[in-house]
Amino acid sequence: MDIKQLRYFVAIAEEKQITRAAKRLHMAQPPLSQQLKRMEDELEVVLFNRKGNTLELTQAGASLYQKAVDIIRVFEEMITETKEMVEGLSGNLRIGVNTFSDYQLAGYLNDFHQKYPNVYYTVYQGNSVELTKMIKEGLLDIGYVIFPIESHEVNILPIKTEPFVYLTNEKIESSETIVSLKSISKKPLILPSNEGLGIYKMIVSEFSRLHIKPLVKSECSDIKLLLQLVKQGFGVTVVPESVVKTYDTHQLYSYQLQEKDLTSTVGVIWSKERYLAKTVENFLSMIKQRTAGSPVTESSDNNQY
Secondary structure (H helix, E strand, C coil), X not given: CCHHHHHHHHHHHHHCCHHHHHHHCCCCHHHHHHHHHHHHHHHCCCCEEEECCEEEECHHHHHHHHHHHHHHHHHHHHHHHHHHHHHCCEEEEEEEECCCCCCCHHHHHHHHHHHCCEEEEEEEECCHHHHHHHHHCCCCCEEEXXXXXXXXXXXXXXXXXXXXXXXXXXXXXXXXXXECCCCCCCCXXXXXXXXXXXXXXXXXXXXXXXXXXXXXXXXXXCHHHHHHHHHCCCCEEEEECCHHHHCCCCCCEEEEECCCCCEEEEEEEEECCCCXXXXXXXXXXXHHHHHCXXXXXXXXXXXXX
């Protein structure tokens, strides 16, 4: 017995006549009658009682009818879901996000959801090294990370380059709106990352390039805690500019840095080796379209956030 025979059986049960069922199925009556007989012979039961031109389900036939309806429904749902996954209309999008993920990511996800409402999202947070490793192992589809990435096994799509800004809870009492790393080198500095990671390396390398030894007091990769520490006067920090747009930075003062070479580039990575589901391709295509021709660098005004 196959799904086609179950469809024949359901049509006969609902139409109560071979003639009407054959018309509904767009087939001749004799082949349909033969199919019904084959089913009854295979199951070794009588599925219908014949009363004139009307067919009525037997107890066994009624039981089979309920199960056949369910089986056909599940089968059709399976076909629909499979086609939707192939077309990218459904499926699971597994995204890894960095602590410094761009504030626009939520907008991208919401826009994608509006177009593909049946897609399920799994979002994991970690540092760029962890996310790259998970992508190579097939545990994530896409990583939203800070560059550079030390891996030749992933594709890279830079999205935006932005400057770092200086954050403090004290307003600078001068007309200067730009500060230098040298001018803040004696302030207790909280590095917004941990040793060995990208942001940490960028900041330390820039101080080293300028032959400046900063007064590093702490490392803190938890951005919310970092900002609370700065608000309470525990120390100062330098962070990518998008932090002031993503997190609550009221009570803090933000100043541009004189060192324009100290920048952070955020972008998307995905595996070069692994198969990309259509859902992932659709999301990447949307990001490429949204970022094509967009300004690469953003800058902010120097005011309190």
